[in-house]
Amino acid sequence: MTTKKANVFKKAKYAEHQLVHLLKSNNREAFEFLYDNYSPSLYGVILKVVKSEETAADVLQDTFLKIWKNIDTYHSEKGTLFTWILNVARNTAIDKLRVEVKSEKLVKLHSIDEEVYASLSFSPAHITMDLKTIVEGLLPERQALIDLVYFQGYTHEEAAEYLCLPLGTVKSRIRKALQELREVFAVQNLNLNAA
Incomplete structure (x- = not known):
């Protein structure tokens, strides 16, 4: 008898406001x-x-978990329940996609860095080797940008997209890196002139 009641209850149709009230409870x-x-x-x-x-x-499960946890944020005056849960599902899927794409880019960047550094260490020109050593003295986030823009030929926009950074951040970091490099070269020129 309990089973019949459970089956009848599952098949029961709720008015949207009743369903929302029960979900919020x-x-x-x-x-x-x-x-x-x-x-x-x-x-x-x-x-x-x-x-x-x-x-x-997986995203469907995450979606229903978010719906369960956040049902109190649903307000009927802003739209139907279906529209709200559809937006939760779509946003959860987009978030998952962003995380996967960002993760793939970081793995790809790491493997490209290793390949570039390995190829430079085998047969670089003497001047490039000195320059590479000097660039390694920069902060890691500046090193990566100098490598992408000046050694690999990326534009600032491409580097920003590749590293998932705002364009302004990329330009600012490159500017600071170049200022540091100018200071290093100024000191080296002074040492050469003094010798």
Whole structure:
């Protein structure tokens, strides 16, 4: 008899305001109803964003967890419940995609740095070797930018996009790095002239 009641309850349809009230009261059956009735639609939206069924399944779970934790932030005067949960799903999928892309870029940057440094250490020109040594004295974030822009030929915009940094930050760091390098070369020129 309990099973029949549970099945009838799951099949029951709620008016949106009732469902929202039950969800905000942390009613488990209402949440199961929400999951059963809305997960296929949300999964489809998420899959269009992340393009991977496995990732989409993970993002769907994250979405419902966010809905459960943040249902109190839903306000019916701003839109329907479905619109709200659809936005939660879409934003969660976009966040997941951003994290994956940023992670891939960092791995790629690290492997490119290793390849570039390895190739420079095998047969660099004498002057490049001295310059590379001097650049290694800069802060790591400035080293990376000088390497990308001056050794690899990236534009400031490409370097900003590649490192996921604002363009202004890239330009500021390069300016500071060049100021430091000018000071180093000024000291070296003084030493050469004195000798």
